[in-house]
Amino acid sequence: MSLNEQAPANKRDRETTWRRLSILWEVPELRLLIAILIGLTILAFLSDAFLTGRNLRSVLLGFSFVGIAAIGQLLVIITGRIDLSCGSVMGLAGMVCALTMAAGMGMWLAMTAGILAGAAVGLFNGIFSVRFGITSFIVTLGTLQIARGITVGLTEGGTVTGFPDLFLFLGSGRLVGVPVPVIILIVVGLIVAAFLRYTGAGRELYAIGGNESAARLAGVPVKRLQYAVFVASGTLAGLAGVLLTARLGAAVSNAAAGYELTIIAAVVIGGASLAGGFGTAFGVVLGALLIAFVNNALVLLTVPTYWQQTFIGAVIVAAALLDRLRR
Amino acid sequence: MSEGLVCTGLAKTYGRVAVVHGVDLSLCPGEIRAVVGENGAGKSTLMKMICGIVEPTRGTMVLDGKPLVLPSPRDASRAGIVIVHQELQIVPALNLADNVMLVRPPGIMAVRGSRAETGFVRSLFNKVGLHRDPSERASSLSAAEAQLLEVAKALALRARFIVFDEPTSALPPAEVDRLLGLVEALRREGLGILYISHHLSEIMRIADSITILRDGRLVGDLRKDDTSLDEIITRMVDRPVSLYANALKPRKPELAVHAKGLATRSVSGVEFELHAGEILGFAGLIGSGMHDAAMALVGAHLWIAGTLEIDGRDVRLSSPHDAARAGIVLVPEERKEQAIIPDMSVHDNLHVGRYGLNSRNGILNIRALAETTQRLVLDFNIRLSSASQAISTLSGGNQQKAVVARCVQSNPRLLIVSEPTRGVDIGAKDEIHQRIIDLAADGTAIIVVSSELDEVLALSHRVAVFSERRMVALIDKVEATPTRVMELATPRRKRDHVAE
Numbered sequence: 001m002s003l004n005e006q007a008p009a010n011k012r013d014r015e016t017t018w019r020r021l022s023i024l025w026e027v028p029e030l031r032l033l034i035a036i037l038i039g040l041t042i043l044a045f046l047s048d049a050f051l052t053g054r055n056l057r058s059v060l061l062g063f064s065f066v067g068i069a070a071i072g073q074l075l076v077i078i079t080g081r082i083d084l085s086c087g088s089v090m091g092l093a094g095m096v097c098a099l100t101m102a103a104g105m106g107m108w109l110a111m112t113a114g115i116l117a118g119a120a121v122g123l124f125n126g127i128f129s130v131r132f133g134i135t136s137f138i139v140t141l142g143t144l145q146i147a148r149g150i151t152v153g154l155t156e157g158g159t160v161t162g163f164p165d166l167f168l169f170l171g172s173g174r175l176v177g178v179p180v181p182v183i184i185l186i187v188v189g190l191i192v193a194a195f196l197r198y199t200g201a202g203r204e205l206y207a208i209g210g211n212e213s214a215a216r217l218a219g220v221p222v223k224r225l226q227y228a229v230f231v232a233s234g235t236l237a238g239l240a241g242v243l244l245t246a247r248l249g250a251a252v253s254n255a256a257a258g259y260e261l262t263i264i265a266a267v268v269i270g271g272a273s274l275a276g277g278f279g280t281a282f283g284v285v286l287g288a289l290l291i292a293f294v295n296n297a298l299v300l301l302t303v304p305t306y307w308q309q310t311f312i313g314a315v316i317v318a319a320a321l322l323d324r325l326r327r
Numbered sequence: 328m329s330e331g332l333v334c335t336g337l338a339k340t341y342g343r344v345a346v347v348h349g350v351d352l353s354l355c356p357g358e359i360r361a362v363v364g365e366n367g368a369g370k371s372t373l374m375k376m377i378c379g380i381v382e383p384t385r386g387t388m389v390l391d392g393k394p395l396v397l398p399s400p401r402d403a404s405r406a407g408i409v410i411v412h413q414e415l416q417i418v419p420a421l422n423l424a425d426n427v428m429l430v431r432p433p434g435i436m437a438v439r440g441s442r443a444e445t446g447f448v449r450s451l452f453n454k455v456g457l458h459r460d461p462s463e464r465a466s467s468l469s470a471a472e473a474q475l476l477e478v479a480k481a482l483a484l485r486a487r488f489i490v491f492d493e494p495t496s497a498l499p500p501a502e503v504d505r506l507l508g509l510v511e512a513l514r515r516e517g518l519g520i521l522y523i524s525h526h527l528s529e530i531m532r533i534a535d536s537i538t539i540l541r542d543g544r545l546v547g548d549l550r551k552d553d554t555s556l557d558e559i560i561t562r563m564v565d566r567p568v569s570l571y572a573n574a575l576k577p578r579k580p581e582l583a584v585h586a587k588g589l590a591t592r593s594v595s596g597v598e599f600e601l602h603a604g605e606i607l608g609f610a611g612l613i614g615s616g617m618h619d620a621a622m623a624l625v626g627a628h629l630w631i632a633g634t635l636e637i638d639g640r641d642v643r644l645s646s647p648h649d650a651a652r653a654g655i656v657l658v659p660e661e662r663k664e665q666a667i668i669p670d671m672s673v674h675d676n677l678h679v680g681r682y683g684l685n686s687r688n689g690i691l692n693i694r695a696l697a698e699t700t701q702r703l704v705l706d707f708n709i710r711l712s713s714a715s716q717a718i719s720t721l722s723g724g725n726q727q728k729a730v731v732a733r734c735v736q737s738n739p740r741l742l743i744v745s746e747p748t749r750g751v752d753i754g755a756k757d758e759i760h761q762r763i764i765d766l767a768a769d770g771t772a773i774i775v776v777s778s779e780l781d782e783v784l785a786l787s788h789r790v791a792v793f794s795e796r797r798m799v800a801l802i803d804k805v806e807a808t809p810t811r812v813m814e815l816a817t818p819r820r821k822r823d824h825v826a827e
Contacts, residue, residue, distance in 0.1 A: 199689050200682025207679045210668035217659045218680035219651030277670050
């Protein structure tokens with residue numbers, strides 16, 4: 001500070017403005033937002049179909065399921081662990097919900113059953129990685145198979161349909177023009193963002209990811225919080241799966257297969273580090289949004305379907321590279 | 328010029344800190360020279376310079392009359408100087424022959440697993456007395472056998488001088504004899520041995536000559552036959568005592584902590600009564616178990632025996648979280664690995680594990696948090712430009728002050744500080760010491776664990792001495808002279824062995 005006092009006033013002003021701007025650039029969420037806005041502008045010029053309510057709504061709707069599960073995933077990743085089972089959990093939860101509803105259970109009860117199935121898988125992940133100390137990558141790679149296997153096994157590969165209108169509304173209805181799943185995503189995002197920012201437990205998740213043994217010795221209840229994040233990830237994946245079933249109007253045994261990769265990519269693009277200690281709910285939502293828009297652009301610009309996967313992969317690597325270069 | 332290694336005026340400085348000041352050392356073939364000194368006396372740095380791991384700032388080395396410059400360990404081993412490290416450099420997944428061949432012994436070119444290779448390795452094993460087949464996995468070796476494998480590797484490199492760095496610290500007593508026998512056998516073969524050890528009894532048994540270091544300076548170069556154990560210890564620790572002797576307030580009457588025979592897998596016999604306002608020092612050499620005792624007291628290690636009472640209440644701790652709730656907190660030994668969350672802000676680092684103090688129903692009171700941060704930063708004189716900067720950007724001393732501030736914030740009944748001033752500059756060191764004394768004056772029971780004997784003696788009312796993973800003595804300040812503590816801390820396996 002004493003150095004600055006000797007500088008001429010106008011120069012000092014310029015310097016502080018510049019510093020403020022560079023601080024803005026330091027925030028990964030804002031960089032992402034800028035990237036998305038630039039991308040959208042270009043897209044709007046290239047394709048007439050893009051800036052239509054219909055198109056935007058369908059993009060938002062598609063991304064909301066990934067977004068909800070990604071927010072759960074974020075909690076796990078902040079602590080330096082990973083949950084690969086989220087895609088399969090979405091499938092399982094949707095199926096459990098559909099089957100219980102078909103068996104005559106009330107809609108809300110059935111949805112709860114679906115979500116609880118997701119939470120149960122999360123608890124299983126927690127027990128095996130925290131209690132027995134198996135790497136979460138391996139445990140959740142196992143539950144990815146187990147949950148999918150159960151989903152297929154329950155229906156022998158079949159499809160369950162025939163839901164009440166209210167349930168379908170939760171998947172594809174709108175409130176004041178906004179798709180219901182998008183509203184649910186926003187609510188979940190706000191709750192998790194507030195949790196991470198305004199509760200001690202939330203702050204301590206970052207401490208665990210930043211230096212687990214230091215957090216433990218500082219008195220953070222590390223094991224308890226680790227159980228909690230796995231259960232939260234399972235629960236939110238379960239919620240996403242139930243909503244996806246409502247959206248499709250059917251529970252399919254391969255629903256959300258392969259989603260785990262998109263979900264994890266959204267978290268990483270959103271500024272989290274797989275080593276733990278970083279990441280925000282807002283960033284993750286933006287990450288999911290970016291992937292959704294890239295997908296949409298590829299369709300609108302009539303890039304052959306066969307090549308779309310390659311582009312998505314390139315975007316993920318590019319985003320990770322940019323983040324790496326900045327650090 | 329005679330045969331052998333002669334080092335003159337070897338010195339090493341890091342930045343402005345001198346670790347070794349101009350030490351002379353000579354080693355002849357067929358000689359065992361012991362190097363002794365307290366923790367931090369400069370033994371390891373001196374050895375690293377001789378083995379090409381660290382480049383000397385000043386000084387010369389001469390081998391057989393020819394000047395010797397060692398830019399890397401590889402050059403040292405080419406010159407015939409090989410170190411057997413304290414942490415053994417063995418690849419457990421490979422077999423024994425592979426582990427030997429990894430050092431690329433000169434003069435043998437053999438296909439992996441060929442008869443020539445097996446024969447070569449077996450002949451080395453015979454020399455060192457390792458009765459194992461070269462095709463066995465290295466992971467099957469005991470600590471003692473692994474040590475023998477290390478010696479075999481040194482011989483494979485045709486070493487003329489072998490440096491042993493604390494070779495017996497991980498060995499059971501019976502194996503120690505075997506290793507000492509081997510070292511003597513190597514001397515008969517004409518090898519020169521540099522033997523670093525805290526175990527003075529071993530040194531008195533095998534050494535021909537003894538180099539004594541203190542604070543990075545040479546304070547003794549003695550023939551074993553002309554000296555005694557007492558003289559060595561006196562030279563190792565001789566220096567003025569306590570700076571804070573008068574600052575310590577008398578302890579309070581009420582008993583705060585009572586540990587009864589606490590034991591974990593790595594330390595046993597932790598037994599003491601600690602009054603409010605009293606500072607208990609834990610002293611010992613590296614590997615003595617004193618840090619493990621600190622970890623046990625905060626529930627970070629599993630207890631296998633004993634009990635702990637706080638204010639007369641029995642407490643069972645299975646995690647540092649439990650300990651914090653019982654009023655016991657720890658300033659951990661390793662700042663970087665165990666204490667700070669490097670990428671988090673100073674602010675968050677001050678509150679981690681204690682957010683509950685400034686929140687209601689789990690929701691943080693942001694303003695109270697900020698006020699607490701401000702108060703702690705002022706109280707502890709933490710120098711920073713903003714509380715939101717990452718703690719890793721602070722100097723070591725300020726990081727340490729922040730860690731102490733965090734621990735004190737929750738107003739503990741028992742505060743344990745492990746190595747409170749390791750890697751901290753002299754100014755911060757005084758501030759931290761003063762803070763510890765003040766806390767005791769306010770009635771906190773404190774345990775100071777330090778491998779710096781001066782620090783323990785200066786700060787403590789009483790001193791618990793650890794040796795060989797046991798608490799071996801609890802002595803009063805008046806009795807606790809450096810020499811007395813060193814005597815108690817120095818492992819005397821030989822004598823115990825006979826006593827059993």
